[in-house]
Amino acid sequence: MNDTWKNILISVLSAFLAFVTSYYFYIEQLKINKLDLHKDFDKNYFSKPKFPSDSIVLTVNNEEKEQLGIMKISLVNFSSKNYLDIPIKIKLTPIDTKNFKILSYSAVGEKEFYDNITEEKKMKFDGESYNFSYIVSSMNRTEKSDYGLQLRILFEGSEEPKISISAKNVSVQDYDVSHSPYQKNLNLKASLLGIGTLIVLFIIVMFLMLAILSPIISWSTRKSDVKNRQKYAKELFDVIKSESLQIGTTDEELRDFVATMLYKQQLERWNNKTIIGRWSLGMIAPNIEDHKIEL
Secondary structure (H helix, E strand, O other): OOHHHHHHHHHHHHHHHHHHHHHHHHHHOOOOOOOEEEEEEEEEEOOOOOOOOOOOOEEOOOOEEOOEEEEEEEEOOOOOEEEEEEEEEEEEEOOOOOHHHHEEEEEEEEEHHHHEEEEEEEEEOOOOOEEEEEEEEEEEEOOOOOEEEEEEEEEEEOOEEEEEEEOOOEEEEEOOOHHEEEEEEEHHHHHHHHHHHHHHHHHHHHHHHHHHHHHHHHHHHHHHHHHHHHHHHHHHHHHHHHOOOOOOOHHHHHHHHHHHOOOHHHEEEHHHHHHHHHHOOOOOOOOOOHHOOOO
């Protein structure tokens, strides 16, 4: 196998190993047990209409309000496992407790099933934060952003509160669509397509080098190649003559002997080459005259 095909084989093997390594890390990443937290805050969910008569009133629990907001806190399970009977605690800490008030709330499970959610304790305000406590009977892994728990809060206020969530034996991270296995599969396919494209481009470049550049280089460097062969023949000629390895031969005979020996060596290599290998050498067949030195 010549050096060109060795380089091609090494490149293909390297690409394959890179794919195997990337796929291994992809599988390992899926094993990370995390829930994604998605927040949706709308302070103008309901607003009191403004008309000249001003006879329309917005009331909640018999209290008149100017505007109401809604906040949705969703947990999405992009991890590699399903969860059963998982306790989840949610804490909302308003920036200004005097200007934020929860008017109503409800929690729903996946596919809008309320039966999946059990309120372990009623909401409690400790003077700084609103505390919610739930047990989710099932939270199945998803690939397309379907929430396993969503807490919906009707509130009065204008500033988004801070949110902290704790779930037993599970960590929580900010929502990112790239965490989805579906998205990761798309990214993996894109990566494989990119690697495949690079391999194809590499093969095309190597083919172009063999088909076009290599013959051109061989023809353009022919004179220097002949000089190098004659230089090597001269060195071999001098060694044989100085060491008296061919006693009884004239200089012309010794020159022809060296030229014939080197020519047959090159001819054997030429005969063992494929048509591609010969084409890369510009289809320049060995010539005994290339090895004859001037005396």
